[in-house]
Amino acid sequence: MGYKTKEWRNSMRVTLDYNNMMDKFLGDKGFSQKKLSSYHTAAVNAFNYVKENRGKDELYMGWTELPYNQKEIVADILATARTIRRKFKYFVVLGIGGSALGPIMAFNALCHLHYNDLPKSKRKGPKFYVEDNVDPVRMRDLLDVIEPEYTCFNVISKSGATSETMTQYLVILDLLTKAGVNVKDNVIFTTDEKKGNLKKISDELGGIKSYVLPDGVGGRFSELCPVGLLPAAVLGIDITGLLAGAAYMDYTCRFASPSKNPALMCAVLQVAAMNEGKNVGVMMPYSDNLKYLADWYCQLWAESLGKNETLDNKPCNVGQTPVKSLGVTDQHSQVQLYTEGPYDKVVTFLSLKKYGCEFLIPHGCENIPDVSFLGGHTMEELIQAENEATAYALTKAGRMNYTLWIPELNAFTLGQLLFLFELQTAYAGAMLNINTYNQPGVEEGKKATYALLGKSGYDAKKAELDSQPQKDAKYII
Ligand code: PA5
Secondary structure, three states: OOOOOHHHHHHOOOEEEOHHHEHHHHHHHOEOHHHHHOOHHHHHHHHHHHHHHOOOHHHOOHHHHOOOOOHHHHHHHHHHHHHHHHHOOEEEEEOOHHHOHHHHHHHHHHOOOOHHHOOHHHHOOOEEEEEOOOOHHHHHHHHHHOOHHHEEEEEEOOOOOOHHHHHHHHHHHHHHHHOOOOHHHHEEEEEOOOOOHHHHHHHHOOOOOEEEOOOOOOHHHOOOOHHHHHHHHHOOOOHHHHHHHHHHHHHHOOOOOHHHOHHHHHHHHHHHHHHOOOOEEEEEEOOHHHHHHHHHHHHHHHHHHOEEEEOOOOEEEEOOEEEEOOOOHHHHOOHHHHHHOOOOEEEEEEEEEEOOOOOEOOOOOOOOHHHHOOOOOEHHHHHHHHHHHHHHHHHHOOOOEEEEEEEEOOHHHHHHHHHHHHHHHHHHHHHHOEOOOOOHHHHHHHHHHHHHOOOOOOHHHHHHHHOOOOOOHHHOO
């Protein structure tokens, strides 16, 4: 791996501390070593399943190879991103779910928290928006702040059939056409190579610049392919570092034994906790930059593991409800519940050893000891102390929690986190013996929407909706 030096890479290693899951700290609320060891065989089997099926498109496991097989694509993306940064004032991603959460997450993680408000001289790239809803107010408000002729629209959809994304596409197509702009000049597609509606549209328009969302990569595992790489490169994010970080974590997780493989251990801890009724997984970064990593993780974990059928077609209802929580903000909102409410949660802390800047708290209010003790400390010290204190309080209350330690936030460490969570999800899915990569549970709602909007071929579904019992007035108050 040619990314920086070996010493630097090792100094940036993300590590897992799961002491606060164990009986030594939690008493009878924690795992004994014997308990964890009882998952060893299941963990090794999950590891082997993932290893044997790496890269298999038919199983949607193409994501495992993304850190290694995109040299030419990365070069193309970097060249395109340079042009976009020079040519456009705005860059708008149109997409939803796995086609949006990754770009939002990387933007928030690695760019200035008020990026769009910075002057162009500091921002350097275009203003950035990700539209992942069809709220009409949001669309109206977006159109109020961009100028279509100076906007590059990146339409991201594997299927090209997602109503939300295609609605947005129709809006901007109309907008560009009315503004006299050639769609080909302002639109980039990220979609399936051979099939799907965006491919058809591109062919009809004589070839829109398109990036491939590879066959074997599902939406929620797609951040490290052009779905995430193009928006990131447009923002000036070091995409080579992201991929290098992912490869580094892949290498870190090369062992079949959970005690040597952090992603596999995370999967074991979560599955073992689920089996003991921990139905809620809280992802709690102590960093505003990582707020949307928690969002991205929630989709990955929820959509991948929430299933009602095993791989051998037996009924089951598995999964764990992921919850995003932000340290320290949610200490003043959620932590009361985590500490004293039901014993149904595992908290994952994302903790930074070093923040992106130091901020000295000035001395003042010397006559008010409650306030003056803060002066002379740094904000980094304060947030870290609050993180440590919350972990301590949860542990003292017998609440399972563990920490992923991040030396500092950069493209390389973010790439590690993404790959760790993807591996963890793949291992957990294998341990639960479910299909990690499909999402049949969202189909019914999609079909009902089509029926309600009169899409052809959905008459039977419309009749089914119409045949629902009448709402009872006494339950509407
Ligand atoms: O993870 C997934 O597969 C989904 O969240 C999809 O990304 C989402 O439904 C959007 O699908 P598409 O890319 O086909 O528009």
